[in-house]
Amino acid sequence: MALAGLLGIAYLLGAFPTAVLVGRLVGGIDIRDHGSRNAGATNVWRVLGWRAGLVVLGVDLAKGALAAAGISRLPLGSAGVNRDLLPLLCGLAAVLGHSFPVYTRFRGGKGVATGAGMLLAVAPVPSGIALGVFALAVVATGYVSLGSLLGAIAVPLAVVLLERYALARYPTPLLVLTAAFAVFLLIMHRRNLLRLIQGTERRFPQLQVWKRLRPPTG
Secondary structure (H helix, E strand, O other): OHHHHHHHHHHHHHOOOHHHHHHHHHHOOOHHHOOOOOOOHHHHHHHHOHHHHHHHHHHHHHHHHHHHHOHHHOOOOOOOOOOOOHHHHHHHHHHHHHHOOHHHOOOOOOOHHHHHHHHHHHOHHHHHHHHHHHHHHHHHHOOHHHHHHHHHHHHHHHHHHHHHHOOOOOOHHHHHHHHHHHHHHHHHOHHHHHHHHHOOOOOOHHHOHHHHHOOOOO
């Protein structure tokens, strides 16, 4: 029962509809009816501006981090699972809450920011490497979706490489659950993947910093 309670609390925290509330408060709109129709920070940024987008990003990151580092420690009794596994499970419950929120008829975001918050709390070094991969991809291409997917894939790869070459030690379930999270994001971004293949995915040109740093030609 303790495990079910912790996961339920984590789910309800993750389900807090940040993007929907910010859309209504800032723009008087349902963000799910505009732009990409996704209830996430990227769409809020695109539709309502960078300030609103950063608010959503910060809150959604905090949801994942708090679920993993805080809710997993609540004294609800024995959870019946390894203590190393519990933060991951609570973090993943928050991701599911974000993507399928009960408060807004299960129409939520794709789980990138909430998942990133969870991973930064439970595996900061692999997540930091993944954040670097994300930033490089976005700066180079302007595709936030591509950066998100590459960053998610980079986490389990970083866990393997750090254990093999840097003598790091991580809980055994970390590799499995981070790989599962990467697969989850691939599924959630399946339409983005199709648009990337077709060349119709929308860029974030203002994030392509390298273009502004290149010397003028001609």
